[in-house]
Amino acid sequence: MGGSSSSSMHSWMHRGNTLITFFGTVAAVLCLATTLTDLRHVYTMPDPQASVSLAEVKRLAPMTGSKEQATLTFSMDADLRSVFSWNTKQLFLFLQAEYSTPDSTVNQVVLWDTIIQQKEKARIRLKNHKTKYSLIHPSKGLKGAPMNLTLVWHVMPRVGFMYTQSRTFPGGRLPDKYMQ
Amino acid sequence: MNVRQLVMQAVQLxxxxxxxxxxxxxxxLVTGSESPVVVVLSGSMEPGFYRGDILFLxxxxxxxxTGEIVVFNLDGRDIPIVHRVIKVHEKTGVNEVKILTKGDNNYSDDRGLYPRGQDWLNRDHIMGRAxxxxxxxxxxxxxxxxxxxxKFALIGLLGLLVMTNKES
Structure with missing residues (x-):
């Protein structure tokens, strides 16, 4: 090869290549540093506060297809403001029922969820609140089942690793009889 | 000399x-996932994930x-889906689990996406967790x-860069 025009084109291309590589490296290092600050935040943040209780079981009834459905209300008082760091995009906060039945030991059903994008909105109080999704079990076994309520927040960053934290509260036993 | 250079460039490529x-x-190997990195292709997990975001699995x-964001493959679908697990039922004694997913930005769960007659995912459908x-x-x-x-322009450009790398 050779010729002044082609070599100048090559030097232009190599400059571009170097620039893009440098930009990429700097961006990668910055992303890594950002996610490391989050790691530090997880270990140093004040403990988030949360309490959840079952308010009332409104209904427990059989459904078609030998399923069962329970309708509940709950109360919640949570302060998750300390979870937010500069790199937090949002919290995906949800409440789930965890129970066991004779033929299935582990059952987790999400009852309610919300997305929190601002730190100031991470202070949540709900009283006798309806669940967003009803508790449907795919077979029989809800009657008398022991249940826990777990509040989980999935912390989703702008860049880097995601993590979850949770608090579990006793929800008592579901009623022994169907109630409409 | 020219042959040597050509071989060098081929080796480098x-x-x-x-x-x-x-x-x-x-x-x-490290992640145990058949595709350790995926690109988000839809807006069904907005505002958590947008189209074009890269997820590490x-x-x-x-x-x-529940709460985990999983990538799953459905039978008869080419493109894997990235959604959140909202229900888990594990049967006692046997290694059998029922999983239901939902996109954070969708109103209803994913049963409408699953093939007709399929109500649940099982472990085999899951390719990885985000x-x-x-x-x-x-x-x-x-x-x-x-x-x-x-794509071809980029590949051509990269090839050209590699081929001309040694000259400067």
Missing amino acids: GLIITSALMIWKSLM NMGKNPIR MGILPQVGMVTILMNDYPQL
Whole structure:
């Protein structure tokens, strides 16, 4: 090869290549540093506060297809403001029922969820609140089942690793009889 | 001299391709996922994930739990889906689990996406769990998929760079 025009084109291309590589490296290092600050935040943040209780079981009834459905209300008082760091995009906060039945030991059903994008909105109080999704079990076994309520927040960053934290509260036993 | 140079360039090109392959395969081994990195293709997880975000996956041995964001493959569908687990039922005694998913930005769960008659996912459908996010970088691959000419132009450009690398 050779010729002044082609070599100048090559030097232009190599400059571009170097620039893009440098930009990429700097961006990668910055992303890594950002996610490391989050790691530090997880270990140093004040403990988030949360309490959840079952308010009332409104209904427990059989459904078609030998399923069962329970309708509940709950109360919640949570302060998750300390979870937010500069790199937090949002919290995906949800409440789930965890129970066991004779033929299935582990059952987790999400009852309610919300997305929190601002730190100031991470202070949540709900009283006798309806669940967003009803508790449907795919077979029989809800009657008398022991249940826990777990509040989980999935912390989703702008860049880097995601993590979850949770608090579990006793929800008592579901009623022994169907109630409409 | 010219032959030597040509061979050098070919070796260099081969080195780049094989090291990329090696990195990908080692990632597969470490994460236990058949595709350790995926690009978000839809807005069904907004505002958590946007189209073009890159997700890093890990499979792991732990049982699947609610709240995890999993990537799953449905029978008869080419493109894997990234959604959140909202229900888990594990049967006693046998290694059988029922999993239901939903996109954060969707109103209803994913039963409408599953093939007719399928109400649940099981462990075999799951390709990995999302562990980390890198925003927007995957937009390049989306553009390359939408405009294949761009892909060839980029590959050509990279090839040209490698071929002319030793000259300067």
